[in-house]
Amino acid sequence: MTAIIKTEQLTKIYGMGDIQVAALGGVDVQINEGEFVAVMGPSGSGKSTLMNILGCLDRPTSGHYFLAGQAVSGMDKVQLAVIRNQRIGFIFQSFNLLARTSALRNVMLPLVYKRQGQLSPAEREEKAMAALEAVGLADRAHHDPNELSGGQRQRVAIARALVNDPVLIMADEPTGNLDTKTGNEIMGLLHKLHERGRTIVMVTHEPDIAAQTERSIVLVDGLVAEDGRSQPANAQMMNAK
Template sequence: MTIEAIIEIRELTKVYGMGEVQVRALDEVNLTIRKGEFVAIMGPSGSGKSTLMNILGCLDRSTSGKYILAGEDVSDLDKTQLAIIRNQRIGFIFQSYNLLPQTSALENVILPLLYSRNGDLSDAEQAEKALIALEAVGLADRVDHKPQELSGGQMQRVAIARALVNDPVLILADEPTGNLDTRSGEEIMTLMSELHTQGSTIIMVTHDDDIAAYAERIIRLRDGQIETDEQNGGYSPRTTLEEVDHARQ
């Protein structure tokens, strides 16, 4: 394993249903993802994308095989241990944002800090960190807004700030633009590109070729196996909306 591998999986297999009807959702998958990569996972419905993301995100365990996350073998951890890894090391971005509704943007972003390695941060230090994360996504002027007072794109920015606040080794995004109109989706993808440019490691599931085009590497699953794993030939890092608009013309 090279030092910069964030993810090493070896012969990773997930079988659902141990009774008569078994589904081999992942079938001896091998995959290495290095620090700073921006990877899109694609594939038809039922190909194993969610299963892979759940295991990479320490939400579920494989049936067999190895998963090494940032140098640590997490293959055999129990639920409690996985939860600790998940809370400390991984930032999640969901299609439906998953924000607490009656809670300000700032408090939503503070939440992961309550479970973090920095559990000894004072309230003021937590607020300061959350504010920095909200500034990074361009929402410094919306910290007191509740989710229903924000647009979809703004809600997803809050979710991105929440994913960033713990300085995760890995950001997992599941259809991050799935609920957004085209323009807001482009804003979110521009922001993700910026994070990538700044060094974040990002793995994103999408079924949308235009969204996958933002990634530098595209992996396609089929029947629980990697069908193709290619660098994205058209990839060029974009860091401003103007560049995105330009590229579309």
Template sequence: MSSPVVQIRDIHKIYESGEVPVHAVRGVSLEIQRGEFIALMGASGSGKSTLMNMLGCLDRQTRGTYLLDGIDIDKLDRNELADLRNQKLGFVFQGFNLLARTTALENVELPMLYGRHRRVTASQIRERAMYCLEIVGLANRADHMPNQLSGGQQQRVAIARGLVNEPQVLLADEPTGNLDSKTSVEVMGVFQKLNDQGITIVMVTHELDIAHYCKRNLILRDGVVVRDEAVQNRSIAAHEMAKLKEAETAAKLLAGATAA
């Protein structure tokens, strides 16, 4: 097996901003192999978001080491970190964080515009962004503004944006937090499809049923990992979707029967 894409050893995060230092993450060690699909779970305050921000190189650990694809994050400056985020990581945020009044296609193109190492033409960027929109099933919405898209569609645009630079790891911070259960299943379906194609995904969630779509669940409490297990009887989005459709049809039939 190849080397793990994420290697964390005894990582700590202490926030010094308040009067009392907050020890949010207290010694987490973790290895993530390529192709994994992990859910980070835990109550609020358990440190899962902090761990996620450190995984995403948006924040630095106070202690411990973090190797992303073999690179020691601690040795990089701001700009090198930005490049690393750009090249090796894809982000999907809870609040979507798309640029307003900017078309879906332009939003997806954005990370490629900041790509520093590859020389690509504008048409190549457009092509690649379009391809990513196709993956998430939104090619026909490329010219739409975020406010013309539903929550699920916005999140899929955000996923396409996360994919556009072919990242090593796709990180999602409560990607279904702002979505209803049906669109949540839709989004999880996209994640499963991507994972089946070999993309490593780490997501934060506090919903057990959502975590069930992943392959491995990590549960944090008070800044330490208290459980790390493979998911048994994994939910498959396609099946769940079919069940939902069935239920909907049944409800409609019933309603129709009552009306008649």
């Protein structure tokens, strides 16, 4: 199994004057290719910080992070931007689509910033259209986000996350802004991606969402408290008690 994510003693310390807060206190995780992992934990547990570092949006204070074998923990802002473009697809709770920009153009966005093997506008459009088809939204390609429902918006975001064929998909509370039914549809889509071999790391605080994954990592106070097979939601609740 190829390790997509491998961290060694990852720490993140926020300094506020003399007071220093350790958001992460030495995290070791390994996530292999094809895994669907939920990252859980109460607020303040460091799960957002871990998510940001794993998503190459932030840099650890110390420790190592290898993304698909590549040491990214020492990289600068520019290098991280390139890595995000090449290897990571993001799905956010609040969708984060560009307003007044069609679904198609939103999906094309990562291709615009692609530096190696730059595509012609026609090729970009073709790829973006294919990604929209994959999430079942080809017929809405020319609609702006405000003309789409929440579920449709999230599907546009998923298409955008997929379009550059990343090694890792980071999903941050992907169902958090959706009703249960739509949330289940989105989870269904993520399962489909997982079945096709995508590696997905999903941050969530909802146990029944986490229960749908194959593995859960629970953070408490910036450390990994639990790491194992996801349990059915009711079992997890009992554990928590």
